[in-house]
Amino acid sequence: MDPVEILRAMKASLGGGGETALSAVEGKLKDPFAVLVATVLSHRTRDERTSEAAMRLFGRFRTPQELAAADESEVAGLIRGVGFYRNKARAIINIAKEITTKHGGEVPRDLEGLLELPSVGRKTANCVLVYGFGLEAIPVDTHVHRIANRLGLVATRTPGETESRLMEIFPRNAWTEVNDTFVMFGKKICKPIGPRCWSCPLTGFCMYYKTGSGRRTQGEREREVKRKS
Template sequence: MRKAVPAKKSVPAKTSAPAEKAASAAKSASAAKSAPAKKAVAAPAKKAVTGTAKKAVAGTAKKAVTGTAKKAVAGTAKKAVATERIAPAKPPRNESHTALVRRARRINRELAEVYPYAHPELDFENPFQLVVATVLSAQTTDLRVNQTTPALFAKYPTPEDLAAANPEEVEEILRPTGFFRAKTKSVMGLSKALRDDFGGEVPGRLEDLVKLPGVGRKTAFVVLGNAFGRPGITVDTHFQRLVRRWEWTAEKEPDKIERAIGELFPKTDWTMLSHHVIFHGRRICHARKPACGACPIAPLCPAYGEGETDPEKAKKLLKYEKGGFPGQRLNPPQSYLDAGGIPAPPLGVPASTSASPEPEPAAPTSPPSASPAAPATGSPSRGTG
């Protein structure tokens, strides 16, 4: 008998694998085709959105930068025009004493170059004439005093002569200076003191000078510095105004200002420092209308801008030799004349129209029967012109 041939094991159809492969390949091909299509669609859209966004941001940034730059340029140009290329120096809030000393001395050096001819603006030939003229300068200008004293000294050349004078005659001479009764009492009183206590000579010591009627520290330092060559700081109204504008001190009382400023400078500088500051206050740095635009030390001034900054307008505010006008002395030093200074006219002789910065204010006078409210002192509220 034939043996039965065992049935072959069933083998999965080979066709199924190719089918799966074909299906997988078809799926992959389909996915491959759809992916590029998706990327193709997404890429342009993304680029378009990104590009637009970038352009928008870039444009905004550009406008912002351009606008800021334009504003900055415009602001700078505006400031340049407003300040006329002057950059005033603002002292730091917490300025050290050393920095203050350096700044103050630099300003004084600059003023010394601007006013190398600075001098006392009262006419005098000896200490007696200077002390009398300084007492008379209270509440009036040095110019008015200089126009008045020639007649006074011509008639009363010495302390003895003035001490023995008729008060009514002296009052009549001094009438143009204002407060003439009080001033007559002061100059006659100091003349008697000089005659009786100092042998007719003006003392050269501060402690002696302040004992004279009508003589305070300001007057004493004017006399010591200019008649005896002894250092002193003259704190008149101009000096007070400027040292406060320059922030050298915040003190308001003359004695305290004197001490504060004295600490910033050596004693050898005190007298000329006073002249420099007072000259500048009378000619350029005025009380009401400082000529900031014509000020040679504007870059050093923390108060620049308080006055007129336009150069042409500021020039019209200059006084005395800086404005081409007469000074305050009838007989100024030669150095002042060499610098272009013009002598002041005598009393009763008006200056020419082109040489008069402003009309001379009428001197305050008291009615014949009235007495002045207060005697003249060495530290007047107005100072020496």
């Protein structure tokens, strides 16, 4: 199956509903700095909490300069609700300071520049490129890594290896769609535990399903339906 067809099938199965936290923040604030901060907030945090915290924070501090001068406990209070909020408050302020002092208040538009910021790893940097600037990159989080391996698109052990392989597999003009589509698909259908293979359009292609794991899941689902009927 062509990788672009896989993306299309995933999108069709989602029915057009919902959006990731980063899409939501970008849609509302249209600001790469907000996307960068939201990506930091999103680590180990549900999407709804990430977007709520980002909107509260940016309702009070709008620019890197304002956040660089912010009181850490006030920032922590605004983002309370996301995981590790105290550490993240410190990290966000440090990022804002670095952007203010070394980049003239502008978020770097390239991977190397982003990776030099404190607390910014490869996934966060790629998210800023895709969601903040609309540039071609493939951010690999746990959803992308898990689903790409389950499908058999890649056979990799680390997100970094997955990123390299997916960049070879997908045509460049599809890169910006990969993260958003895989994340939504991972939240609704190919869940970390108990993937909903019975409602997935990719069973004919998926290695995980074909080798039995997914079929057992479907069997369990059928037994569950019988029990309830």
